[in-house]
Amino acid sequence: MPVAVFLAYVRRDGRTGLAASARWAMLLAVPLTFVAESLFRASAYQARWEALMAIATVVITCRLLAAVLRGATRVPVDPSRHRAMRLAVVAAVALILVRQTMEIAVVFVVSAFELRMLDATLTVCGAAVCAALIGFGWTRLARWLSSEALRAATITFGAVFLLQALIYAFHESAEARALPWSDVLHAASEPYGPEGAYGRGLSYLLVLLPIAAPLAMALRRRAGSLPRRTEPVKMSDWATSRVRAAMFALAFLGLMLVEGDAPRFAREPALPSSPAPDIAAITAVPHVLFRHAGADANYNAMRIAPLDHPSTGAVGTLRCERLSFAGARGLCLQADRGVFTTYKAVLFDRTLTATGSMKLDGSPSRTKVSADGRVGAITVFLAGHGYTAITFSTRTSLVDMASGDELAELEQFATWKDGVRFKAADFNFWGVTFTRDGNAFYASLGTGGKIYLVKGDLGLRKTTVLREGIECPSLSPDNRLIVFKRRIGSIAGSWRLYVLDLATMIERPVAAETQYIDDQVEWLDNQHVLYGVQRKNSGVSDVWISPVVDSGPSRIYLPEASSPVVVR
Numbered sequence: 001m002p003v004a005v006f007l008a009y010v011r012r013d014g015r016t017g018l019a020a021s022a023r024w025a026m027l028l029a030v031p032l033t034f035v036a037e038s039l040f041r042a043s044a045y046q047a048r049w050e051a052l053m054a055i056a057t058v059v060i061t062c063r064l065l066a067a068v069l070r071g072a073t074r075v076p077v078d079p080s081r082h083r084a085m086r087l088a089v090v091a092a093v094a095l096i097l098v099r100q101t102m103e104i105a106v107v108f109v110v111s112a113f114e115l116r117m118l119d120a121t122l123t124v125c126g127a128a129v130c131a132a133l134i135g136f137g138w139t140r141l142a143r144w145l146s147s148e149a150l151r152a153a154t155i156t157f158g159a160v161f162l163l164q165a166l167i168y169a170f171h172e173s174a175e176a177r178a179l180p181w182s183d184v185l186h187a188a189s190e191p192y193g194p195e196g197a198y199g200r201g202l203s204y205l206l207v208l209l210p211i212a213a214p215l216a217m218a219l220r221r222r223a224g225s226l227p228r229r230t231e232p233v234k235m236s237d238w239a240t241s242r243v244r245a246a247m248f249a250l251a252f253l254g255l256m257l258v259e260g261d262a263p264r265f266a267r268e269p270a271l272p273s274s275p276a277p278d279i280a281a282i283t284a285v286p287h288v289l290f291r292h293a294g295a296d297a298n299y300n301a302m303r304i305a306p307l308d309h310p311s312t313g314a315v316g317t318l319r320c321e322r323l324s325f326a327g328a329r330g331l332c333l334q335a336d337r338g339v340f341t342t343y344k345a346v347l348f349d350r351t352l353t354a355t356g357s358m359k360l361d362g363s364p365s366r367t368k369v370s371a372d373g374r375v376g377a378i379t380v381f382l383a384g385h386g387y388t389a390i391t392f393s394t395r396t397s398l399v400d401m402a403s404g405d406e407l408a409e410l411e412q413f414a415t416w417k418d419g420v421r422f423k424a425a426d427f428n429f430w431g432v433t434f435t436r437d438g439n440a441f442y443a444s445l446g447t448g449g450k451i452y453l454v455k456g457d458l459g460l461r462k463t464t465v466l467r468e469g470i471e472c473p474s475l476s477p478d479n480r481l482i483v484f485k486r487r488i489g490s491i492a493g494s495w496r497l498y499v500l501d502l503a504t505m506i507e508r509p510v511a512a513e514t515q516y517i518d519d520q521v522e523w524l525d526n527q528h529v530l531y532g533v534q535r536k537n538s539g540v541s542d543v544w545i546s547p548v549v550d551s552g553p554s555r556i557y558l559p560e561a562s563s564p565v566v567v568r
Helices: 002-012 016-042 046-070 079-114 118-142 147-175 182-192 197-223 235-259 277-283
Strands: 287-292 301-306 314-319 322-326 329-336 342-349 354-359 363-369 375-383 393-400 406-409 414-417 428-434 440-447 450-457 462-468 471-475 481-487 495-501 506-509 528-534 541-547 555-558 561-567
Touching (some): 002 016, 002 046, 002 147, 016 079, 147 182, 182 197, 287 322, 329 363
Antiparallel strands (some): 287 301, 363 375, 440 450, 471 481, 495 506
16 A cells, blocks of 8 residues: 555656656565565564564655655656665665565465465455555556645555554564563553554554545535536546446455454354264263374274273264363364365364354364353464474463353453563463363463463453463362473473462472373362373373372373363
8 A cells, every 4th residue: 555655646746767666666575575574584583673664664654755745756856866766766665565565474374384274374365465456446546536636645644654653663662672661661552553453443544544535625625615626527437437446445345354353253053963872871971081092093083981981982973183071062173184274163062963163263272161161262373383382372262152252362361460460472371271160260371481370360351470380270170279281391301290289389290290291181080180191203192190199100091092071
């Protein structure tokens, strides 16, 4: 849109040389985008570079806006300065373009080549196409505006674009810790940033207000406050302009549909399932659900077995990467792997029959259903594929298990630490575990290279930091103990199980288990825990059982299994 507005204005002003420079800059921006994308992803100072590029955009916009306001482009340019001006336009347009396209390219590479998610890739491509259509539509629409109306629209756009760039420069400078009280300023400006509610609205105003400016002038002219246009309007011109305006409006509507806040979790029809009679018999007694992890035809299949005879059981019809169940409702996180991988969460009932599904934005990581079956938690990786990665990004959502609607994202909760608000751009939540009432929960919060245990309140949309160094918590059935994993070294295999007494806040290791644990633990009862352990040099894992007190060794509870869920 900035390039389209610039092109439309200089064309009307007769500056074909500057228009040609802008077109060369657009061509130059294509290879520069991929170079900038690679450098940007590898940089440890992303916020700093974003701030510098935003500041440069502010300077460029101020210069161009000032030129339009004083009509400087109508002044003849000295031939000796013409070449320098054209080079400056190439550099300015390329910078403004690449500043945006490099971030689009980052998201595209992650969605298309790392996560291989078709929905996310189509969303990125669809939004880019809509943006291109809007820019092209503006250059067509500008031809039908008078010079006065086009100048008003250009000034309006320049003012809004300058405001957006100023906010972005301020926000990213605070994130880069380049300002005094950066943490406070970054948190205060978050709603106005590019991902904030007001920031997204400002992006829409970049399109709406320039259109509104000439419309307002036309209304004033019709009301008689401005001289009326005397030349007649041909019917063909009138129809053509209306058709092009309609095409422009449709392109903008497409962008709003792609970018809008449509329900993220759309209900889908129930999936067919025909549970066997032995499944119904097992669900009538205390039992355990788990994911089959053997390298055979039943890989990833959900299995069910009675607690008193875990070696027996039956195979369900669902295949899950992760699963959880409580209160007659369950969640099964699935991955449909192909050229593009898609992810979804399937809702199922006590007969292991699917009742609906919802799309997921990333690869499955964790899931948990509250004891009463009312609320479910889903964590997905948006970037990276594990918590051992140098950089990873998660999204944790709380879901209404009855309807499948999203209740909240933990990243949107107010977080408190030591009595004050605590906020950072790199917040990642995972490992949710619910208390008995379903409203309170515990989770892990990763930020600034540290991991904290937080306690959350769904009703208040609030989390409070309790302790550092606690990852993937799991609350015991009596709500007295939390078992968690802790890194005790810097090399792989250094995670060990610990237990935290919530009454005394005293920690102690689970002495019976010394293996590498990279899983969220499930409680068998108040004295024993279940957890998955991957076999060495193998993709197969087993579920182990261990006492939380020093009363015996750990042992395999379920061979070729993972993600256990105890249903009492």
